[in-house]
Amino acid sequence: MSIIAENLDKVRLQLADSARHCQRQPEEITLLAVSKTRPAEDIRAAYAVGQCDFGENYLQEALEKIHQLHDLNICWHFIGPLQSNKTRPVAEHFHWLHTVDRLKIGQRLSKQRPEGMPPLNICIQVNISDEASKAGCNPEELPELVSALSGLPNIRVRGLMAIPKATDDSNEQAAAFKRMNSLLLELQAAHPQLDTLSMGMSGDMQPAIEQGSTIVRIGTAIFGARPARPA
Numbered sequence: 001m002s003i004i005a006e007n008l009d010k011v012r013l014q015l016a017d018s019a020r021h022c023q024r025q026p027e028e029i030t031l032l033a034v035s036k037t038r039p040a041e042d043i044r045a046a047y048a049v050g051q052c053d054f055g056e057n058y059l060q061e062a063l064e065k066i067h068q069l070h071d072l073n074i075c076w077h078f079i080g081p082l083q084s085n086k087t088r089p090v091a092e093h094f095h096w097l098h099t100v101d102r103l104k105i106g107q108r109l110s111k112q113r114p115e116g117m118p119p120l121n122i123c124i125q126v127n128i129s130d131e132a133s134k135a136g137c138n139p140e141e142l143p144e145l146v147s148a149l150s151g152l153p154n155i156r157v158r159g160l161m162a163i164p165k166a167t168d169d170s171n172e173q174a175a176a177f178k179r180m181n182s183l184l185l186e187l188q189a190a191h192p193q194l195d196t197l198s199m200g201m202s203g204d205m206q207p208a209i210e211q212g213s214t215i216v217r218i219g220t221a222i223f224g225a226r227p228a229r230p231a
């Protein structure tokens with residue numbers, strides 16, 4: 001068995017354990033394999049053992065891999081920051097975008113989504129730890145943003161995404177995930193179709209699942225440590 005297949009086995013077991021631990025069904029939680037910086041062969045190795053959802057952060061790199069792997073039935077998620085002048089390739093080649101933080105991005109995506117493709121699934125990124133350096137909208141902006149985005153024809157607002165501030169304090173970590181869960185609940189009153197919380201990475205999958213995550217984004221635990229990315 002390849003190391004990637006072994007790692008995937010372990011992560012699936014951890015995911016199932018974490019789910020059962022809080023009386024959830026493992027099937028409610030999608031494992032998104034974050035393959036940024038990894039070659040297409042690594043994605044093939046994971047796909048060969050049943051992994052279908054892959055997440056990429058860097059547009060040019062992602063487009064090359066999508067091209068190299070067009071023979072596979074992969075569900076592609078874009079999870080990196082996106083400038084508004086780079087929306088077209090995302091609208092044309094991806095199934096999900098996790099990092100929408102303003103209306104303009106959504107408007108462009110809806111306009112650029114090719115005819116015949118299903119609506120692009122989007123999550124709104126929330127700056128949940130209120131970090132000056134972090135992407136994402138403020139929680140107070142959510143109700144208006146969700147309402148406006150929901151009116152666009154070729155995107156489908158699915159829920160919220162966050163990357164909480166890195167911390168060793170497990171209470172602080174859980175509190176950030178819990179706030180995300182409350183924000184989604186509040187929005188669901190007016191938007192019952194929202195069904196997604198994209199949160200939890202290799203280091204904090206369990207607390208994210210305990211607070212209702214429905215998509216965990218796991219890179220290192222599946223593919224190993226990433227090489228430092230040149231600036």
Ligand SMILES: *Cc1c(COP(=O)(O)O)cnc(C)c1O
Nearest residue numbers: 034079201202203217218219220
């Ligand atoms: C890189 C990345 C991940 C995966 O992080 P790991 O710690 O390697 O699991 C998840 N989400 C986002 C947005 C990322 O950029």
